[in-house]
Amino acid sequence: MEKIKMNVPLVEMDGDEMTRIIWKMIKDQLLEPYIELKTEYYDLGLEKRDETDDQITIDAANAIKKYGVGVKCATITPNAARVKEYNLKKMWKSPNGTIRAILDGTVFRTPIIIDSIKPFVKTWTKPITVARHAYGDVYKNAEYRVEGPGKVDLVYTSASGEVTTIPVHEFKGPGVVMGMHNLDDSIESFARACFNYALDMKQDLWFASKDTISKIYDHRFKDIFNDIYENEYKDKFEAAGIEYFYTLIDDAVARVVKSEGGFIWACKNYDGDVMSDLVATAFGSLAMMTSVLVSPEGFYEYEAAHGTVQRHYYQHLKGQQTSTNSMATLFAWTGALRKRGEIDGIDALVSFADKLEAASIRTIEEGVMTKELAVLSQLENKTIVNTEEFLLEIKKRLEEVL
Ligand code: NAP
Ligand code: MG
Numbered sequence: 001m002e003k004i005k006m007n008v009p010l011v012e013m014d015g016d017e018m019t020r021i022i023w024k025m026i027k028d029q030l031l032e033p034y035i036e037l038k039t040e041y042y043d044l045g046l047e048k049r050d051e052t053d054d055q056i057t058i059d060a061a062n063a064i065k066k067y068g069v070g071v072k073c074a075t076i077t078p079n080a081a082r083v084k085e086y087n088l089k090k091m092w093k094s095p096n097g098t099i100r101a102i103l104d105g106t107v108f109r110t111p112i113i114i115d116s117i118k119p120f121v122k123t124w125t126k127p128i129t130v131a132r133h134a135y136g137d138v139y140k141n142a143e144y145r146v147e148g149p150g151k152v153d154l155v156y157t158s159a160s161g162e163v164t165t166i167p168v169h170e171f172k173g174p175g176v177v178m179g180m181h182n183l184d185d186s187i188e189s190f191a192r193a194c195f196n197y198a199l200d201m202k203q204d205l206w207f208a209s210k211d212t213i214s215k216i217y218d219h220r221f222k223d224i225f226n227d228i229y230e231n232e233y234k235d236k237f238e239a240a241g242i243e244y245f246y247t248l249i250d251d252a253v254a255r256v257v258k259s260e261g262g263f264i265w266a267c268k269n270y271d272g273d274v275m276s277d278l279v280a281t282a283f284g285s286l287a288m289m290t291s292v293l294v295s296p297e298g299f300y301e302y303e304a305a306h307g308t309v310q311r312h313y314y315q316h317l318k319g320q321q322t323s324t325n326s327m328a329t330l331f332a333w334t335g336a337l338r339k340r341g342e343i344d345g346i347d348a349l350v351s352f353a354d355k356l357e358a359a360s361i362r363t364i365e366e367g368v369m370t371k372e373l374a375v376l377s378q379l380e381n382k383t384i385v386n387t388e389e390f391l392l393e394i395k396k397r398l399e400e401v402l
Helices: 017-031 046-051 055-067 080-085 095-103 184-201 217-240 249-258 269-283 310-317 327-344 347-365 387-401
Strands: 010-014 039-043 069-072 106-111 128-132 142-146 150-157 163-171 175-179 204-209 244-248 263-267 289-294 300-304
Touching: 010 055, 010 327, 017 310, 017 327, 017 387, 039 055, 046 055, 055 069, 055 095, 069 095, 069 327, 095 289, 095 300, 106 184, 106 269, 128 184, 128 269, 142 150, 163 175, 184 204, 184 217, 184 263, 184 289, 204 217, 204 249, 217 244, 244 249, 249 269, 263 269, 289 327, 300 327, 327 347, 347 387
Parallel strands: 010 039, 010 069, 069 300, 128 263, 204 244, 204 263
Antiparallel strands: 106 128, 106 289, 142 175, 150 163, 289 300
């Protein structure tokens, strides 16, 4: 078979630990033998970030703006222990946070569904994608411990000096108080990212908040979503045969559990934090959770939802066998290659991504899987394979369909 050619490079962001090992194996075994892989390579491994004072992360994010599509390996977000372990100049920020700030995106998380791995919720037969607004609310709050009786107000001073005072509470004794905010701009780009993604996936979009109780704050979210839908997306949604649907958050939770899946659930920041972990766990394994950051301008960054699988990496360093699941990292690659193919009109690339995903799902359906999946799989005959064997088993099945 002749190798598939690419015109425009993918922005490739390498990472750390076990996922860095998997990254190379995926390229060597499953991509480069079949594609003349064209990437612009950025090493976001912690050593390189330290060496470049994290400029490499900023450069990578700007490259995604230039080329439109990136694929990222999991990276270490340094804490005090890592500063010591890697002898870092500084406790560098989370690369994902840096990239998100530059692209201004929304994160969509979708589980990879396998027939023989049943979700804990019996009715879920299709994936549920959680779209989380990643700005503001309780994550950028100002809070205060009230020690005793007294009065708390919210005070807004406009740029021209007018003062508006809103009473919060007259405390008779000790308690707590919090102020939080969000921005129309941020909510608007969140809404557009969700509407665009729903069109892309041809799936319904659900959004929920608590506007009956929060008549100004949450209501603003509801109004922004509604206005943007009516003015910019209604016709496109109708043409695609999909729906936008708003409800209260408590009603949404009940409907999600009773649903069969197959939709995108847009969540405010806190709801998204909680619900994405709930949905991921209910579907099975973190190693089967894909993640894509979509910017309002339509730039895409694909990655696995899990981290660098540190514990397995230390085993690997000691020369011990590992059974690390590469599915989410592999799907980051196929997602990025498919998107590149769609944008550049390279059908062979889209079809290759489809076949590689199908081959990897078939591998697990046929009973060949990594250790953590074997616990969840309902198949009777299972073969537990190590990290590399799993990729070679996928390769075998890929070659059959190419
Ligand atoms: P993690 O790497 O996601 O791993 C947590 C545990 O989940 C693992 O120890 C393993 O359980 C299981 N697991 C995760 N992915 C797996 C896979 N592909 N195959 C099999 N098992 C898997 O999270 P962490 O250990 O908390 O964090 C490690 C590093 O990753 C940290 O430095 C953190 O900063 C970074 N991180 C990066 C990202 C990102 O780049 N997006 C996201 C999260 C965390 P067992 O050990 O029980 O086998
Ligand atoms: Mg969380």
